[in-house]
Amino acid sequence: MNRRTTTFPVAIATGLVAVLALGGCGAAEGSADRPLVGVAMPTTTSLRWIADGENVKAQLEDLGYDVDLRYAENDVPTQVSQLQGMIDAGADLLIIGSIDGTALKANLADAAAKDIPVISYDRLIRDSGDVDFYATFDNYRVGVQQATSLLEGLGVVDAAGERTSAAGPFRVEVFAGSPDDNNATVFYEGAMDVLEPYLADGTIVVPSGETDFETIATEAWDPKVGAERMTRLLSSSPAGDEPLDGVLSPYDGISIGIIDVLKGDGYGSGSTPLPVVSGQDAEVPSVKSVVAGEQYSTIYKDTRQLAEVAVAMGDALLKGEEPETNDVTSYDNGVEVVPTYLLAPQVVTSDNYARVLIEGGYYTEDELR
Numbered sequence: 001m002n003r004r005t006t007t008f009p010v011a012i013a014t015g016l017v018a019v020l021a022l023g024g025c026g027a028a029e030g031s032a033d034r035p036l037v038g039v040a041m042p043t044t045t046s047l048r049w050i051a052d053g054e055n056v057k058a059q060l061e062d063l064g065y066d067v068d069l070r071y072a073e074n075d076v077p078t079q080v081s082q083l084q085g086m087i088d089a090g091a092d093l094l095i096i097g098s099i100d101g102t103a104l105k106a107n108l109a110d111a112a113a114k115d116i117p118v119i120s121y122d123r124l125i126r127d128s129g130d131v132d133f134y135a136t137f138d139n140y141r142v143g144v145q146q147a148t149s150l151l152e153g154l155g156v157v158d159a160a161g162e163r164t165s166a167a168g169p170f171r172v173e174v175f176a177g178s179p180d181d182n183n184a185t186v187f188y189e190g191a192m193d194v195l196e197p198y199l200a201d202g203t204i205v206v207p208s209g210e211t212d213f214e215t216i217a218t219e220a221w222d223p224k225v226g227a228e229r230m231t232r233l234l235s236s237s238p239a240g241d242e243p244l245d246g247v248l249s250p251y252d253g254i255s256i257g258i259i260d261v262l263k264g265d266g267y268g269s270g271s272t273p274l275p276v277v278s279g280q281d282a283e284v285p286s287v288k289s290v291v292a293g294e295q296y297s298t299i300y301k302d303t304r305q306l307a308e309v310a311v312a313m314g315d316a317l318l319k320g321e322e323p324e325t326n327d328v329t330s331y332d333n334g335v336e337v338v339p340t341y342l343l344a345p346q347v348v349t350s351d352n353y354a355r356v357l358i359e360g361g362y363y364t365e366d367e368l369r
Contacts, residue, residue, distance in 0.1 A: 035093070035318055038086030039069045040079055042099045042123075046221070046253060048281045048303060049097065052122070055307035056095060063315055074220050076100045083107040087116060093314050097121040100180040101333075104128065117317045121310050124182040126333045133323050134331055134340040135310040137301045139183045142345045143190020143250075146278040149297040149347050150246050151194070153276030156203060168203040172246040172275075173233055174210070175226055175254060179217040182333075187250050187280075188213050195248070207241065208233050218250070223257035230261040243267065246276040252286035255279035255295050268294065282348055282357060287368055290350050300348045300356060309341045 037060050041053040049071070057067045068086055072079035076099050086094060087110050094111055098104060101123055108130035111118055118125070120134040151157045155166045174195075177184030192211070198204040199211075210216050210233075218226045226249070244262075249255040255277050259268075268274040279286050279298035289295035313323035325339040332338075348356055357363045 034064060034066045036066045036068060036086075036089065036091050037093045037095060037314060037318075038083065038089075038091040039067055039095045040083050040086070041069070041071050041097045041121075042079070043074045044071045045074065046281075047283050051303045052097060052307060055304055056121075056310060059307055059311040060314070063311070065314075065318075072099060074099055076103045080104065080107060084110070087111050087114065091116055093117055093119070093318055095119045095121050095310055095314060096125060098123050098125050101126040101182045102180070105130075117314075119310055119313050119317075120333075120338065122183070122306060124331055124333055124338065126182055127335060128333065129335040131333060131336070131338050132317065133313050133325065134338040135306060135313060136183070136331075136340065136342060137306065137345050138342045139186040140190040142280060142299050142301075143187040143192075144194050145190075145299055145345060145347045146187065146248060146250065146280065146297075147191035147194035149349070150248055150276055150278050151198065153278075153296040154204075154246050156198060166203075168198075169205045170203065170245040171207050171242055172204050172248060173208060173230075173244060174206060174216050174248045175218060175229070175250060175258070176213050176216045177250040177254075178219055178221045179214070181221070184217065184221075184250065185213060191248055191250075204246075207237060207244070218254055221251050221253065223253040226254035227257035227261050230258045234261065234265050243272050244275040247278070249278050250280055252279040252281045252283040252295075252298055255298075256285050256289065259289065259294055282362070284363070284367060287348070287353060287357060287363070290348065290353060291368060293350065297347055297349045300346045300362070301343070302360075302362065304362075305343055309343065313341070 039056050041049050043049050053069050057069045060067045070082040072082055079099050084107055094116055104125055105128045108118055108128045112130040117132045118130060120131050122136050124134055125131045148161055154170050155164060157163055176188045247258055249258055259277055262274055266272055274294055276296040279295055282298045282300040286295050286298050290298060316323040325341050327340040327342050331340045346356060358365055
């Protein structure tokens, strides 16, 4: 979840976000010759979402649109209120990164009644027939990549993904994302499909026995919630238990919290190395951790590209054209299959971070020092 915008330095963008996040502000209004686009994002507590919002805003403005960008700070009623304000102000298009993918049905029904198209941004909005298009990354593949990188870090598979002779058993705990985010379930399904054969044959064991989604989900993707669960898992381990070899973590913020707890428990010093820990979003703290040899991997999702896809979809809709999609079968939101454009995620480790993130222009060397 992190990328400074192509237009504003990080410090300025963050200051703008602080102003735009205020739920009590009146909604912006488009001018007669500049259509208004409402952009609703979930939170500024994740660096990634700050980048998404500012990238979408900057690209829309470059095309001549007025933009009302709001952050709801992971509070569903605030996001509902913000969206209603955008609709009431006469928004011509809504781009929504939802907090709770099932909580916006009334907003979307009102938008549909006023012929306002809706693009679901990264997180699929569920249980509504009023979602026009969906822009996201291949979320199942994200889960596959997280689990595969975990196995590679453990030495169970090689760089080509082929099984090695390592027999284990390797002790691994499993974490999942927020239960109100459809993506979290898809990440989990992708990861568990990879891990299941190794769990079945005993190559991997889960000491806590906790693997079902409801038990291992992390409410609101909150690093504190993840850290608390990691603390509980460690404290409930019988004395003399072997140390953990790995942790499947779904998101960088949770990964950093888990690593902090592990280090506080003696991992990463003496004869007890840190477990192999996965992540997602290539946030700066986690990339630094990867470079330092602590977090093993993260999944890079170029938010600049996601913004480009969503903005291109919106621009096409506002011009009466058909947006480009590349998946019209996979994303059933419970009411309809939403036409989707999928982007490809990429695994980042200490071996390739410079090539992927620095040479790719996502970060500078100074940002990762």
